[in-house]
Amino acid sequence: MTDWDKLRIFHAVADAGSLTHAGDVLALSQSAVSRQIRGLEESLGTTLFHRHARGLILTEQGELLFEATRKMSKNLETASARIRDSEEEVFGELRVTTTTGFGTLWLAPRLPALYERYPDLKIDLMLEERVLDLPMREADIAIRMKEPSQADLIRKRLMGVRMRLYAAPEYLKENGTPSSLADIANFRLISQAANAPQVSAGAALVRELNSLSPSSSFTINNYFGVLQAVVNNLGIGLLPDYLTEDFPNLVRVLPDVESAEVPVYLAYPEELRQSKRIMAFRDFVMEGIIAYRRNRSANALQ
Template identity: 35%
Template sequence: MIDWNDLRYFLAVARDGSTSGAARALGVNQSTVSRRIAALEEELGLSLFEKSRYGYRLIESGNELKERAIATEAAVAAFCRAAALHDEALQGVLRVTTAEGIAYGLLSPLLDEFHQLYPRMRVDLMLEDRFADLHQGQADVAVRAGRPSDSSLICRKLTDAGWAGYASRSYVARKGLPQALPDLNGHRLIAFDGAMARIEAARWLHNVAPEAEIVGRSNTILGHLMAIKSGFGIGMLPVHIGDPEPDLARVIDPLPELMNEFWLLTHPDLKETPKVRAFFDFMSANIKRYHDLLHGRTRVTGA
């Protein structure tokens, strides 16, 4: 009998094509992933991957077993969800996944209040660029931006949230404020990179200021914030991140076309569990206190 836990390592490597990527996804060391793959292959008495300096590629035997491993993963996740239905106590761990742009400056105070209300519960907050799979049991609840595309999940809209343009006060002192959107073409801009370059705020800024000088790029929200605070140029941020920063001036007000939505999501099997119900209800009730901040009503342009 193999160690069932080794199937997690097998699937992580099969999906990513490398032990380094699998290690990041699983939150372990790369050497641990390599060791567990080797142990699984030894236990099975066959090779699953073709290994090279370019990564790990599934061979025929690995491909045939991958689908069965996925089915096992789904069965284990379903087993855990069924067990959770019998947990009537508001205690233990609740795994919540979200992106750093939602968590920063918003979830921390809310989670602190949640812990005070439910001291026997512990929220494990997972900040991830990728979407943790709720069907595979990688998290219990997700807080995500944008309207959900998976209709099979239980979804509840939390709030709308705006984006605005910001620059450091030192940059404004040197370059001044743009008086109209076309004036951005004469300013230095900080752009997004990687997957972040596909978000609506990034595309909008490129469209309204195609001739502007791009002086830096960042593939994360917090990297973007640091670049703007350093005085490099003007960049876009969620208003709940940009407005509270005393060293930043808002140079572009929130626009209706850049309003985003925050949603709570969970698997249908978990919607009636006490912990998930408590978290959904708490977040829905208490996010209302942050509506002014999320809509950009807490300060004015150039303040």
């Protein structure tokens, strides 16, 4: 038997106060229970019970160990109950990873509705351009700007994103509106740097725009920063088109200019297929994407 088995037997003996009664609970003979207690005492180098005619009494060291095994037993019971309950309920920690731009500009503003639905969730949102390793459990679920390469991941294509040029109405009122791509040279361009960690489609468009030698530029390493600069009238910014739903006042500049499509995927390990937390988050994101597509289609018809 392992040390875990010895601790389980010790706990039963301490709880029952008798080798015989503990043996009945554990379906073991009295001699087998006694042998495991002696083995545990030898491995710890201490006496755990005073033997009396009326039964067993814990020594001071035995009391300390019993307190520890009582906590272990309670934690195991709680975990077992949570596992059973999780078949019907959604709770616990969920580690989500995505890019800084998508996480701050699209996902985070929608999370209050998810928490309202599942108030016991504990979401750890990790925003970084580095692709975390899902099979190695660096995160539970990811939203990525390209199709995941690992074969042992469940993946779902959410939507396609294009990088486009936007500006605040006040900025255009004061500085005018470019009518051709060459006019960009007369405006301040706000973007990520072409060599910043970002999707290649966005980087390619940044290089093309910079080749026009804009009179002024401002670069920042994520789209949240680009958006803040745009809404504060700093210039014309290169931003993902999903922003138009939450920032309808942005004006699209040069409608014919856009990046190649960037596919957005949701992915999680095969082993988490039955996780209620994963399914709840996946379904919530899909609902948001469906609503976004519906709004975008309605706007396109207007």
